[in-house]
Amino acid sequence: MAIALNDPNILETMDSVQESDGTPISVLRLARVKPWEGRISEARERLKSFQPDWVSFQFVPFGYHRKGLCAGLGRKLAAINSKTTWHVMFHELWLGLDEKTPLKYRLLGAMQRTFIRDMIHNLQPRVVHTQAEPYRQVLTREKIPASVLPLISNVPYVEGDGWTGLLGPLLAAAGHPMDRTKLYAAGIFGSVHPEWSAEEAVNVLFPLVKKSQKRLVLVFLGRNNLAPAALDELKSRLGDRADVVAAGERSIEEISKILQSLDIGLATSPRQAIQKSGSVAAMLEHGLPVLVTRDDWRLRGIELQSKDMPLRLLTPKEFVLLDTLPIREAQMAGNGRLKWIAGQMLGALQASPAN
Numbered sequence: 605m606a607i608a609l610n611d612p613n614i615l616e617t618m619d620s621v622q623e624s625d626g627t628p629i630s631v632l633r634l635a636r637v638k639p640w641e642g643r644i645s646e647a648r649e650r651l652k653s654f655q656p657d658w659v660s661f662q663f664v665p666f667g668y669h670r671k672g673l674c675a676g677l678g679r680k681l682a683a684i685n686s687k688t689t690w691h692v693m694f695h696e697l698w699l700g701l702d703e704k705t706p707l708k709y710r711l712l713g714a715m716q717r718t719f720i721r722d723m724i725h726n727l728q729p730r731v732v733h734t735q736a737e738p739y740r741q742v743l744t745r746e747k748i749p750a751s752v753l754p755l756i757s758n759v760p761y762v763e764g765d766g767w768t769g770l771l772g773p774l775l776a777a778a779g780h781p782m783d784r785t786k787l788y789a790a791g792i793f794g795s796v797h798p799e800w801s802a803e804e805a806v807n808v809l810f811p812l813v814k815k816s817q818k819r820l821v822l823v824f825l826g827r828n829n830l831a832p833a834a835l836d837e838l839k840s841r842l843g844d845r846a847d848v849v850a851a852g853e854r855s856i857e858e859i860s861k862i863l864q865s866l867d868i869g870l871a872t873s874p875r876q877a878i879q880k881s882g883s884v885a886a887m888l889e890h891g892l893p894v895l896v897t898r899d900d901w902r903l904r905g906i907e908l909q910s911k912d913m914p915l916r917l918l919t920p921k922e923f924v925l926l927d928t929l930p931i932r933e934a935q936m937a938g939n940g941r942l943k944w945i946a947g948q949m950l951g952a953l954q955a956s957p958a959n
Contacts, residue, residue: 605654607647608633648684660691674719678726690729703902730956736879738903759859759886766861780847788818791866794826794883800872804897806846808920816929820846863890867931874901893930
């Protein structure tokens with residue numbers, strides 16, 4: 605069962621059954637425009653009928669207030685059922701964690717932090733998770749014991765040939781017909797952060813690609829927020845060092861197959877925030893090594909170590925020391941990672957001591 609307590613996209617309560625991988629799920633959506641008292645009452649009745657062993661609260665501060673100031677949220681949630689055993693998943697924390705955060709956002713973040721601490725005090729969750737190691741360390745500093753539960757990819761693995769029917773013809777249509785064995789395909793999936801430099805990534809990749817007698821091609825896949833003119837300008841800047849093709853928005857099945865046809869993924873997020881990237885989670889789930897060229901987000905007051913980051917991530921320094929090009933490892937791909945993450949969560953709930 606799922607409950608949306610603060611749904612901004614509806615005006616009235618919606619009660620339905622949705623299906624996920626063949627499993628029916630009861631979904632109660634409570635409109636943001638309705639008074640909290642009414643929403644809490646409806647949620648209380650639903651939980652009373654369902655009688656869950658656990659209630660998992662998936663938390664994003666800005667999902668409950670336009671400035672992330674969730675005053676009294678913990679008391680509202682506790683009012684649903686004071687005897688509920690809570691699990692809290694922090695998808696985001698408060699502003700001001702980055703070393704470069706301006707003062708006004710650090711002050712706003714301090715207020716958000718106060719309300720989050722109050723929420724934890726009211727709920728007394730038995731298990732707390734977050735999806736990124738920097739967040740875990742921040743929560744630990746606040747005396748909130750937490751563990752990392754990796755982000756689940758929103759692109760399930762669908763085995764198939766992404767070259768013959770998808771990427772190959774796309775390259776041919778762009779004027780780049782070539783033998784797949786002579787190509788090194790680097791994929792950029794999803795939104796392209798403006799701080800990321802495609803040229804920097806190409807500068808890292810190109811020497812080893814050239815040494816390996818291959819042709820480098822950048823494949824932009826999904827909704828990448830780049831106008832055609834921007835891609836044309838990038839092609840011009842890269843010159844003969846790399847080809848550029850845009851695969852565009854595709855079905856989930858096609859995205860999975862194209863990811864399987866790539867050799868490496870390129871992350872546009874900074875290294876310390878990489879565990880929050882759904883695009884990187886999808887690339888890892890499809891067996892791709894991922895090159896991370898950005899390191900411009902740094903956690904204030906805590907020094908993270910490379911061992912704290914997930915596997916199959918390459919820094920530019922690590923890439924240039926390689927003797928051979930890294931490629932996708934098919935044996936690492938598949939939905940086993942999803943089952944592993946689900947097992948991690950279930951294991952943490954089962955192992956938690958009763959209050």
